[in-house]
Amino acid sequence: MAQADSDLEREQRVLAAIDTENADIRDIDRQRKYAKMTRSAYRFFRGTNHLFWSDVRDDWRLDLFGGRPDTRTWLQGDAHVHNHGAYGDDRQGVHFGMDDFDDALVGDFQYDLWRHAASMVLDANENAGLTTGQTQRAIRHFLTDYLDTLADGLPAEDIHVAYEDPPLRHFMKKVQKKHGVARQLAKWTIQTEDGTPVFDTEYRKLGGVSAAERQQLTKALNEQYPKTLLNADDERTAFSIVDVARRLNAGTGSLGLERFYALVKAQASDLDDYVLLDIKQQTQPPAIAQLSADERRREYEHEARRHAEAARALAQHPDAYLGWLALGDNWFSVRRRSPYKKDFPTHKIDGFKTYRALARQWGRIIAREHLRGAAYLAPDDPGYFGRAVTERISNDRETFKAMIVDFALAYAERMRRDYAAFVEARGVHE
Numbered sequence: 001m002a003q004a005d006s007d008l009e010r011e012q013r014v015l016a017a018i019d020t021e022n023a024d025i026r027d028i029d030r031q032r033k034y035a036k037m038t039r040s041a042y043r044f045f046r047g048t049n050h051l052f053w054s055d056v057r058d059d060w061r062l063d064l065f066g067g068r069p070d071t072r073t074w075l076q077g078d079a080h081v082h083n084h085g086a087y088g089d090d091r092q093g094v095h096f097g098m099d100d101f102d103d104a105l106v107g108d109f110q111y112d113l114w115r116h117a118a119s120m121v122l123d124a125n126e127n128a129g130l131t132t133g134q135t136q137r138a139i140r141h142f143l144t145d146y147l148d149t150l151a152d153g154l155p156a157e158d159i160h161v162a163y164e165d166p167p168l169r170h171f172m173k174k175v176q177k178k179h180g181v182a183r184q185l186a187k188w189t190i191q192t193e194d195g196t197p198v199f200d201t202e203y204r205k206l207g208g209v210s211a212a213e214r215q216q217l218t219k220a221l222n223e224q225y226p227k228t229l230l231n232a233d234d235e236r237t238a239f240s241i242v243d244v245a246r247r248l249n250a251g252t253g254s255l256g257l258e259r260f261y262a263l264v265k266a267q268a269s270d271l272d273d274y275v276l277l278d279i280k281q282q283t284q285p286p287a288i289a290q291l292s293a294d295e296r297r298r299e300y301e302h303e304a305r306r307h308a309e310a311a312r313a314l315a316q317h318p319d320a321y322l323g324w325l326a327l328g329d330n331w332f333s334v335r336r337r338s339p340y341k342k343d344f345p346t347h348k349i350d351g352f353k354t355y356r357a358l359a360r361q362w363g364r365i366i367a368r369e370h371l372r373g374a375a376y377l378a379p380d381d382p383g384y385f386g387r388a389v390t391e392r393i394s395n396d397r398e399t400f401k402a403m404i405v406d407f408a409l410a411y412a413e414r415m416r417r418d419y420a421a422f423v424e425a426r427g428v429h430e
Helices: 007-021 027-037 041-046 049-056 110-128 132-152 168-178 181-188 211-223 286-290 303-314 352-377 384-393 397-426
Strands: 072-075 084-089 093-098 105-108 189-191 197-199 239-247 259-266 274-281 323-327 330-336
Touching: 007 049, 007 397, 027 041, 027 397, 041 110, 041 397, 049 110, 049 286, 049 397, 072 303, 072 352, 084 168, 093 168, 093 352, 105 110, 105 286, 110 132, 110 352, 110 397, 132 352, 132 384, 132 397, 181 189, 181 274, 197 239, 197 259, 211 239, 211 259, 211 274, 211 323, 239 274, 303 323, 303 330, 303 352, 352 384
Parallel strands: none
Antiparallel strands: 072 105, 084 093, 189 197, 239 259, 259 274, 274 330, 323 330
16 A cells, blocks of 8 residues: 555545545435445445545555466456355356446455455454454465465466355345346336336436436437447347436445436347346446556547446356447447346355355455456467466465455554545534
């Protein structure tokens, strides 16, 4: 991390940075976002990814085990515990992994590990009730499985995440039993007299759109979006638009960005009749402004294209509906909202052994994504990244793990202090 401020300087800088970061969103959305961020230090951490990237820029530790072109890959960019969850559909199956690529970018692999480890400290304390010592051990297991997965030298497609083992076994069975298209429609829609589902805009998470917005969305979905699909001629992604609505109060870090849902009817007879498309404004990830010119050398036509490229690079099971469109001057990602989308409830974890088992799976998942991302960047030598990181760390694995544990503990404590200052400035009593 950068040279430490005094407590007062840090507090003033953090509060100013948060207000600057959120200056362009509507007052009501800013109030909602800030209210979410006052709920806990972990929520605050999730809503201030820009602080993390500002804090770690030029961190001297990066060059100890990386900081080279061959240790860069596609990063998730906002790695934290609750960006893991169930996703998928009845066509590609239901899977567990990271499924949020809004802040994805190309950078050194350690950034994802640092941020994820810090999130584990906050989550393990707030949700799983672990001691500091247990949390340290869980992070070490997370890192061990990450490094072991890279050292195995397997292609990303051959890396197995053990859904059949606890604690994912029970979670995944429950998701598949209780979720699906029928439940998704019941949550978001009501039926017209002829039985056609339309969005329930009385539901607190949805709002209506104006006639002009409906016309603009419909035109973009029909004319722009299909051309951006990876297999634009695949009849399995053909659709007709049934309804559109505004998505309200979604997320923490992204709250305040424009977001819409489109309910479409699939044309292929062997697919689910209805698909829910998530249309989300994409902006520049906060990391990009903090990286050096050398690290920023990868250019993108626009942010929605960056999002699509990242998702196709990182996701083990890319969404067939992944694409983009423009509304006015803003670019929006388009993807299917999975009918099986569900975060893992870490507040229900029953002790250290369960958390440790989950941490090991997180390590494998991030390793798999980093290997996929690197192979996407250099398809002629897909194994270069795993070899480079393994050779860079070599016999210093324990030093590497100790460094990240120390970083995570220190950064989590910094977030707790920043959170306390934010809560006090907001006049909220914990």
